Amino acid sequence: MALKIYNTLTRRKEEFIPLHQGEVRMYVCGPTVYSDAHLGHAKSYISFDIIVRYLIYLGYRVKYVQNLTDVGHLLDTGEDRILMGAKREKLDPMELVENYIRRYFEDMDALNVLAPNISPRATAHILEQIELIELLLQKGYAYKINGSVYFDITKFPSYGKLSGRKIEDQVAGARVEIRDEKQHPADFVLWVKATPEHIMQWNSPWGKGYPGWHIECSAMAMKYLGETLDIHGGGMENMFPHHECEIAQSEAATGKQFVRYWVHNNMILVNGVKMSKSLGNFTIIRDALNKYSPEQIRFFILTTHYRSPVDFSDAAIQGAGEGMRKLQTTFERLSEILRYAQNDNKETGTLKINKLLDEYKQKFMEAMDDDFNTPLAIGVLFDLSRELNAYLDKETQVSKQTITAAYQLYDKLGSEILGLTLYSKHTLMEADKYIELLIEIRNDLRSIKQWELADKIPNFLPSSPSLL
RNA sequence: GGCGGCGUCGCCAAGUGGUAAGGCAGUGGUCUGCAAAAUCACUAUACAGCGGUUCGAUUCCGCUCGCCGCCUCCA
Known part of the structure; x- marks a missing residue:
């Protein structure tokens, strides 16, 4: 038997063969850290955790990178998520980010999700992003205008190969407000010129600004994992445009295949509708943990295949x-x-x-x-x-x-x-001797039919009533 | 409008061209001081509908209905 993985790129299950023998290089899109993670994040990262654990079990050395997006990206309203969060909590943007990163890690620990080997932050890799954009300009895949830089979609004919879309089809139904300065409506921004009041901005060859949404993943993935990754994971909703753009900019820059196996996990639904921050119908992991045990949540998620949606009830x-x-x-x-x-x-x-x-x-x-x-x-x-x-x-x-x-x-x-906590080892080990003593006493009491006294004992035991 | 996915017992959920795992819930035994746990058995006309291909389809193809995702930030 050999491991088979469903590859979104080819729409079929393929035998998994890593590029470098015995080693798997894997990248997964991480969260934007401006608020607490919800159950959707739990499903996603538990799914990829299973992949990591199984690959490790199979004997691979797994190099797992998961980014943390701490550069805000614009909402319809023109606001930036990080800045919005900072304003909401009256914190500096980086304080906010620091806080939610810590909380995100805590949540993942609680769910027994193995930490990635590297958790690179977008703001710590502005240089790499600028370099990548410069390379794209140099190679003629991008153009600059009014202090911003765009990827020129017409130079990359295979754009759409991941999601099965044709640019022409999209244009007709496009509801996006088209920026006049784009040469083609489907061009996407690599670097955004900042207005003076924008708090998060950096110097660049094109003036002050900040990176576009897609470029961080390409820059960080390639920095830590090389030009070709074995596995790139993420939520299905990121297939287009995010992953499509990642492919375009990465492959344009290197001339090599960016990712061998694209893996996409499905959504958590609430009453049949996607759970998401923008819809506001989400349950944050912390709240869920007040009601359910972490292993219960993990188990619940694992009882559905990662490519199927889970209706939360x-x-x-x-x-x-x-x-x-x-x-x-x-x-x-x-x-x-x-x-x-x-x-x-x-x-x-x-x-x-x-x-x-x-x-x-x-x-x-x-x-x-x-x-x-x-x-x-x-x-x-x-x-x-x-x-x-x-x-x-x-x-x-x-x-x-x-x-x-x-x-x-x-x-x-x-x-x-599977990463399921099947019993609490530490509790048992520390209290071992005393529990055994109690069990012994209880059995003695039972043997002399002192039921009332005997029944007091289970109430004092912290867990594992089945031991009795 | 374009692209993609889904519809399996009351609930959750696998799966297969030859009539269908498992879990929860339910019922009845065993065990037990009671209970819990465990275990055994049982249970159900469960594969959205209509056509087609086939010796045979829940599984392949087409259509219909219903639901969902993406096309805009999103795990």
Whole structure:
């Protein structure tokens, strides 16, 4: 079996072969840090986290870059998001950005999303962006006018290859207010001349200004990952124009293919409508965490394939939580039995169970190999869980080897690859001795039928009632 | 208007050219001091509709209906 990834560029699943053997270079569009991340961000970054985790599991050295957009980009109203946020919170733009970056990282940590290797900020790479724009001017792919610089779309005939659009089709229906100074309505801005009152602006060969939206990703991706990336990820809504423009400017500059595999994840919906900051129908991760556990949110998101939309509802996420608890219970049961399991092995079923574990592992891998099919993989976990429970119910003598193997497989698939917290390890380890003592006392009380006293004990235990 | 996607049991959600995983909810057993957990069994006329291709389609093609995304900042 080989890993297959759905490539937006070719509209089909392709076997994944990285450019450099044993190494994957991956870039994902990060958030604009002017307010708190919402569940849409959670879905996106959890999806890519799965990709990263699985690639690591497969043995690749993964170099994962995710940008932080801290240059504001203009709204319809002509306002800049960062500046708007700064005004709202009465902070300097960079204070605002600093604050939300920290909060974003906290949210991702809570959801058990592995941190990218590099989180470059757009404002820290103005020079690289200017250099890239200069190169495009030099090569004749861009033109400057009135202190701004535009990419000349007519010089790049394959513009539209990612999203399947033709420039001509777009022009007719274009509702965008066309800037008069553009030579072609589809030209996009690389550098914007700043008005004097614009707070965030930098010197450039073309006067004071700030970078256009698309150029930061090209500049930073290529700086850290080279001219050709293996994987570029992002939300579907960024396919056009953002990713299309990234391709144009990058490939125009280098003459090389920019990205080998384009990966786009689908949206979170609320009552069938996209959750987004602009629509205002979003739930920020922090609020969701007050209501649901982080692993529940993560699990809920993973029960749908990353290329499908997820309709967010209380009923759905609660059902997911119940299901996950079942997996956790099995895991806790395994770890509990593991403690007391004997080394000497009188049990007969070892061979059989080992074969069984192999089969489940195989099925799990097949699911993940097929474009990271986490819902199917989770289904395998449920099957495994049922099988193990049935086995533990039946066998009276279970060897340490068997339990260890089951435990490790469960841990590998659930915790390591899917990133699900299957039980709280630290709580158990620190309080271990005391909990054991309490359990012992409780059992003694039960044996002398002191029910009332015995029932007091579970109330003091922090978690894992199933230990009893 | 252009481009793309979706419509599977009450809910969530995989999947396949030969009538369909799993989870939640529900019902009934086992276990238990009660409960929880676990487990077993059960349950349902579930593949939007209409045509076409085919020996055979939920799976391929066409049309219709419904929903969604992008074309403008957006994960």
